[in-house]
Amino acid sequence: xxxxxxxxxxxxxxxxxxxxxxxxxxxxxxxxxxxxxxxxxxxxxxxxxxxxxxxxxxxxxxxxxxxxxxxxxxxxxxxxxxxxxxxxxxxxxxxxxxxxxxxxxxxxxxxxxx
Amino acid sequence: xxxxxxxxxxxxxxxxxxxxxxxxxxxxxxxxxxxxxxxxxxxxxxxxxxxxxxxxxxxxxxxxxxxxxxxxxxxxxxxxxxxxxxxxxxxxxxxxxxxxxxxxxxxxxxx
Numbered sequence: 001x002x003x004x005x006x007x008x009x010x011x012x013x014x015x016x017x018x019x020x021x022x023x024x025x026x027x028x029x030x031x032x033x034x035x036x037x038x039x040x041x042x043x044x045x046x047x048x049x050x051x052x053x054x055x056x057x058x059x060x061x062x063x064x065x066x067x068x069x070x071x072x073x074x075x076x077x078x079x080x081x082x083x084x085x086x087x088x089x090x091x092x093x094x095x096x097x098x099x100x101x102x103x104x105x106x107x108x109x110x111x112x113x114x
Numbered sequence: 115x116x117x118x119x120x121x122x123x124x125x126x127x128x129x130x131x132x133x134x135x136x137x138x139x140x141x142x143x144x145x146x147x148x149x150x151x152x153x154x155x156x157x158x159x160x161x162x163x164x165x166x167x168x169x170x171x172x173x174x175x176x177x178x179x180x181x182x183x184x185x186x187x188x189x190x191x192x193x194x195x196x197x198x199x200x201x202x203x204x205x206x207x208x209x210x211x212x213x214x215x216x217x218x219x220x221x222x223x224x225x
Binding site: 004033035040041042043045048058088090092098102103104105106107108110 | 148155156157158159160163201207208212213214215216217218
């Protein structure tokens with residue numbers, strides 16, 4: 001089955017630790033995205049990548065880092081510099097980074113930092 | 115990208131049509147209207163999108179007014195599994211690189 005996988009579904013970390021969230025897609029999509037969702041809020045873009053080895057900051061990139069070494073993978077690292085890391089993190093992909101094509105989302109990872 | 119306005123919540127009886135409105139009065143010529151929904155604690159699911167013509171697929175119908183300043187998503191026979199938050203998004207097909215999800219409409223389908 002084609003799709004986007006995110007792991008793990010739930011993640012718990014202590015404050016001050018970096019943590020990496022996984023996102024893999026087998027849709028052969030060029031573009032991938034990371035969003036953050038807080039309770040009762042819409043989605044906010046963290047980073048996006050339109051092609052391998054390239055990525056751009058979204059609206060709330062501070063405290064996060066990404067890499068795009070392979071087309072199918074776009075991991076997100078939440079660093080200790082992120083002041084409020086507890087949130088629901090969603091990864092998405094689309095055929096390309098232009099405006100026409102819809103984005104497909106993974107199931108999300110709920111990160112709790114205490 | 116143009117901003118959208120949606121009612122915060124709606125109810126619909128099971129088996130009836132659910133009509134979800136969206137205002138996008140500042141939409142421009144290159145901007146498409148997209149609809150997504152999000153069931154609690156899951157990733158958003160793409161439903162449908164359109165430019166100016168009405169669109170229909172296996173999930174829903176999208177009705178866009180002639181002036182394109184508003185649209186309606188129609189779920190023809192709502193089921194309990196359609197209970198979700200529905201997002202209306204307007205996005206420029208030439209320059210858009212993200213989807214701006216607002217707070218959407220929380221639809222509750224009542225048995």
